[in-house]
Every structure is written in C-alpha cells, then in structure tokens.
Amino acid sequence: MSSSSSLSLTLRIWRQRQDEPRGRFLDHHLTGLSPDLSLLEALDRLNQQLLLEGERPVSFDHDCREGICGSCGFLINGQAHGLRSGTTVCQLYLREFSDGQTLTLEPWRARAFPPIQDLVVDRSALDRLLMAGGYVSVNIGSAPEANVLPVGRDLAEQAFEAASCIGCGACVAACPNASASLFVAAKLAHLELLPQGQPEASRRSRRMREQMDAEGFGVCGNQLECSAVCPKEIPSRLISRMNHQAMA
C-alpha cells in the first residue's frame, strides 16, 4: 500500500469520437505514477491532464471500482480486463506493470456491442437477453414461506456460482465469434438449478438462445476464451450444460 517508487507508462488508446465511423490509436504518456494506483485512477489522471491541455478526455465506463458492478472493461494488450485472471479492469493496480511499459487499451469489439466513444460500447443487448426469459415469473407478494422449498447446500452453491456473472461482456469480447454463450449459459444454470426456476426452464432456454441470434452474437466454437477471461471465473462447463439441456 505504500511505495516510494514511481512509474512511467505509455497508454496506447483507441480514440473514436461518438460521431466518427472509425477510430485510431493515440499514444498518451504518464509519468510519476504510484504503483498503488489502479489503472482506472491512472486514466483519471490522464483525463485531468487532457482537460487542462484543452484536449478531449478518454471515455471509459466505470463505477463501483471494486469489481462488482460490471461497468468497466476493455482490452489491455489484447486481453479482456488484462492479464491477471479473475479480475475486472478496475481491480488492476499499477504494481502489476513495469516502468516504461506500453499498454494498448481498446474497446470490446463485437457486432452486438456497437461502439459509443473511445473505450465505451453499448452492451444493452445483454439486458435484452435477460428480458427474453432470464427471470423467475413470480409476482411480488405471492411468494411461499422461504423454507418450504429446500435447496441443498451444494446446489445453492452451484446456482450462486452461476449467478455471480456481472454482465461486463468480457466473454463476448474474448470470443473469436463474439458469442454470448457464457452469459446466457450462466443465467440459465443459475435459474434452472434452483427449484424455483424449473417450471419455465425449457421455455426460458429456447427464448434466450433465440434472442442471442437476434442480437447478432455469434455461435459458440468451444474456444473457451470466454471462461478464461471471465472476471468472476464462470466455468465453461455451463455452456456444455446449456447445450446438453437444449438437446435433451
């Protein structure tokens, strides 16, 4: 947490204004950075610098800065959320990098995620996937007593694991086909594993898979990059599970 050393970094950032059809990489230099800063805090610093110089600041999504809201995310040297596994961009600290290093930052690139500006893309397709059945149809106020429906500990843990997806879109960005299979498979597993979600399981599965195609996500080619970059380490076996259930 305390360190006297300081870093210089070159950030090669994809710059694309909202009204531009194409962007380009621009180099931005930062010096005197504490290794205790996060990468997003370094971007904050860069933006202050750019504003004072009368330049347009870099747009990037962020909010909670503790790895849970799913807002942040871009490619760092070609890797979604950077090289460290199981981590969002906001949880990357400069101590992970070396002095003088160049980092290339570019946005998620997928047909279903239209670019907005710089590192920001439109991920509303993920919400439309959820709208296509990613819920339990129970009206508020009509729930039975909670312990009426026992759920074994192991099953609850598995459902939790699937439910921990934060919808950041890294899985889509890492997939050569820009498939949303891991996102959909995680939601299906979360809800199907629990007895509450079972009555509408097959309808949900069919509709969410159809919506994936409608949104322009690609098909799963089993490269498993999605799972490798997932900040919540959602296992790729959930995709096999989804495919298996769909064929059953």
Added chain:
Amino acid sequence: MRLEPRLPTGPVADAWGRRRQELAQIAPANRRRYRVLVVGSGLAGAAAAASLAEQGYRVRVLTYHDSPRRAHSVAAQGGINAARNYQNDGDSVDRLFRDTVRGGDFRARELGCHRLAEISGSIIDQCVALGVPFAREYGGTLSNRSFGGSQVSRTFYARGQTGQQLLYGVVQALLRQVEAGRVELCPQRDVLDLISLDGVARGAICRHRLSGALETHTADAVLLASGGYSNVFHRSTNAVRSNASALWRCHRRGALMANPCFTQIHPTCIPSGDPDQSKLTLMSESLRNDGRVWLPRRAGDHRTPDQVPEVERDYFLERLYPSYGNLVPRDVASRRARELCGAGHGVGPAGRSIYLDFEEAIEREGRGVIQARYGNLFSMYERITGVDPYREPMRIYPAPHYTMGGLWVDYHLMSTIPGLFVLGEANFSEHGANRLGASALMQGLADGLFIAPATVPAWLAEHPHPALPHHHPACRDAVEGVRQRIAGLRAIGGSRLAVDLRRLLGGLLIESCGISRSAAGLRSGLEGVAALRASFDQDLRLPDPETPLDPELERALQLEDYLELAELMLRDALAREESCGAHFREEHQSESGEALRRDAGFSHIAAWEWRSDGAPIRHQEPLHFRAISPTARSYR
C-alpha cells in the same frame, strides 16, 4: 410549515396492518391510466417499479447507468436481516424491532422500525422465490450469520455478494415487466430537476448522457430511489459516480432534508494510500465475525505484525466491549479506531490503520472454511493492496459509508412535496442516527417491494390529475432552468477542474464532519465550504466538449450540489447539540468517551427547508416512544 408524519394511532404492533386496510385502492382495469416515474434502479427503485407494474400501473424508470444491473446496491456485501428465528436463538419481530430502534440510538420513528421488522420475513420469501441463491444448510434450509449490533443470527446472505444477488433478483423482475411492456426503461439519464405543478410532483427533467438532450418526463407520481450521498466526502465506499443531484434538486424544489449530518462511517474499509486514489473499498462487516481487531499496545510501534508478540497486542474492542467484542456497532468501532490511531497506536501509512487479523480463525477453522466464508473479500483485498490476508492481518480504517439522512418522508414514504415519494437510502427513514449491519438492504426492499406499492396507489386514487403536456409552462420553465444552469457553468471559464475542488471539499468535510465533530470544527468547516463555493463560482473550468458525452459536465453539476449539501450537513451537525449514533459531538461525551444523547432537547428529527437566501429553516418532528423507553446504548 407543519410536518405531518401521518403516523397511525393505537398499538404499535399491528399499526401497519391497520393502515393497509384503510388505504384507498384502484380497480385493476383502471390502473393502466396512471403513470409512475421511478428515478433509480437499485434495490428500492427496481423493486418498486416491478411491483407497481405487476399491479398494472404504467411505469417509467430513469437510471443513469447503462443497465439497471449496475446500481450500487450491487456492491453491498454482507447480508440482509430478517426476524425468522431459524436458528432457534429467540429472534422475533419484536426483537428485531427493538434492536433497530436501539441501534438507531432512538432517533428513528418507532412505527417505521416496527413495520420494517414485520416486513423483513416477507422480503426473504420473495427473494427466494425470485431465485436469489442465499446460503443454505446441508439439509436445504436457509443459513444465517450474525452481524454488528445484534446478539442473534438473523442475517441472510449470499457469500459476500448479497447485494448483487438481491439486486439481480429484483432487476430480473423489473426486466420481466419491461418485456411485458408495462415498464419503459430509460437508461443513461441524469436527473437534473423535478417538475412540480401547484406544489405537486409531476415529473423530472433529465439529461441523456449519450445524446446530451434535455428531456421532459411527466407522470402522476414520482418515486425517487436514487441512493445515498456519502460521495460528498469525495472518497467513500460509494461507487464513484453515485451522486446527490436528483435528491438535492428535489430539496431545492421544496422537499425537506432530514438529519443530513447522520452519515455512517464504516469501520472496516481499505484505507487510502495515494492522493489520486478515487474511492475507499468496504470490507464486509461480516469479517468481524472471525477477524480480531488489534493494535500494538505501545504507541509508535513500527514492527511488522508478526513481530508483535501476543502480550503486546491490544484487542481493544474485545477489551472494552466484552459482550459484543469485535461486533460492536459501526459508530462505536469507528470511534475507538480513530482515537487509538490519533494516540499513535495506528499502523500503516501515516498510522491511519488498524489490524483485522484472521490468524486465530484460520488456525481454529482451517483455511478452507475461512476461504469459503470470505474468499471473494480476501481476494479483493489482495488485489487492491498487494498483501495476502491469509498470511498477514488486513489493514483497515473507517470510511464514509451509508447516509442515514435524506429527504424527509411521512409514514407513506411521501416527501413534503405531495406526489414525490422517496425510497431506500435517498430517504431518511428507519435507521435513526445509526444503522445496524444488514439493515440497509432490508429497508430498500421493504420500501420498494411492500410499502410504496401500497401507499403510492392510495395517493393516485385520491389525487387524480389531468395529464401534464410537455409544452406546459411548468415543464418548459424547468427545462429552461437546467439549460441556463449548464450555460452558466460553462461561462465561468476559470482554471480549476471540478475534481480539484471536489477533493478539497471531501477532505474538509471528513475532517470537520466525519467520525467526530466539534462546534469549532464545524464552524471552520462552514467557512471552508464558503471559500470553496467562491472558487467554484469564479474559477471553475468546464471545457466545451467536442461530443455530447460529457462526464466533466456531470461532475461540475454534482459538485455544485455537493457544495450546498455539505453546508447543510455542517449546519445540521452544529445544531444537534448532542451525540447520537453516527453523530459524535466531542462536547457531549461521558467520562469514558461514550456518546451522550440529550433526549430532552433532541429527541426529534431535524428537517431542513431550503431557502434561496442561504438561511435554511430547521423544522422538528418530535419522536415518541411508546413501546420501548429510550435508554443509553451500551455494548459493554
């Protein structure tokens, strides 16, 4: 102005049930004629929107996120309370009610606290039905753990991601209604003003964050569920974009602001290391179930923790509060940490940290058990600090967390602006001067799932309004006001970025109105804020953006509101000449350093009325305790 809290008379225990029976209703076929505008998509907002849409009302949700799943409720870690007595330790609605009133240091309404305790059980039922994967026992029943300020295990949890799972539950319910066409979801909207007509809330003005367009949204009732304002301290446990704008603009339109100085400082956060650090990360209070808090006995001891032998360690919470130990309420734990660090016992950078040590728990339970309980928190800590908490104690320090103050609401959650309802952390209700662990999620969901869906329809039934067209002068004037405000900020043309002033404001506020407050400190805080306001008015640099996407404008608008809010917080803290809960006035403490309440003068809710002349008026709503008699809080 007279405050009318609309509290039920008669016995406390079944007051809510009686009131519900009296509330007017609207026939199902007529509900679709009514339009409700919900601001915010967190636990309270998403739950209220989904509930009202299920009932048949036409709902529109404004959220500044790209997806409702991003709302900051997602980051709540530890759990949600409910009086279910699943652990056979004697818990009951009455006990949760008493703990809530007592935990709030008798500065909350009895009737509200009782209603919250009553509803708590139904919240768990509903969330389980929505598919929230709570922790379970092997036999399949729900599991519980204990939290600060309570001696029973009544906290339901989903590892350290309870808020995330609860939020996803209600957001999925919300998206189901979006799909059904009953809710119109409007993301990327920054709410900048309230539309009121003849003093009644009728809509909101917002700026589309991507197009820059100013939009007019009208409705028959407005529900504000925009969260808390502890980002006024600049560095807090809030998400960095959490703001007070919608709330503050409603205040300026006539909604009274209650108890603004009651900000909970959470004792277990990762301390700040660098001046450019943007936030403070919370480590769930549940860690204190197994972690032991200590400092070296000797002041100025700079040895590494493993070099400090057991006898030279001061487990100060266990020493001072034997019956609650490390689980004393947040305000108490925060104060003791600050005092000991002030006396030179602190560790870490600038001596501003204490140890939270898991060595004994790991020895007792095994690393696997501790990992299963807190694994995600441990890895989060390791990522941020670069230190492995399985091997070395965590270093933690208190940080601004949850705001108990907020817009004043009556028993129906309606503000002093008729037709404006305020839910969740944005209102002041239920927590009093302090908040028990795991009670915020409970309140957000109680408001959103069960209270507003009962009281808002009653308002609609009794106050039919003709539709408000967008070309109405009330709408046009409000849009014009926002337009001029933005133009005014751009016209300043100074040299200082908003973030600069914001950092100074935060530092000033934490110093003068943080864990501890004194009259002299608060007065100098007021002078400091006035000076910062002058700098803002004369020297703000807000460059013209090349594109509509303009976070710098958002920051400047927020800062303008924060400056006014900070001033009100300081005034409120200065006026409350007592110590209670999160508000510790140094002039009012016992010989042993405990907070001294002054019930004779301050057993009331302070509700401030905005005045454009800069002299807000303090109103009081007296508090009456019928079921529990106020006693001094003691956790020894």
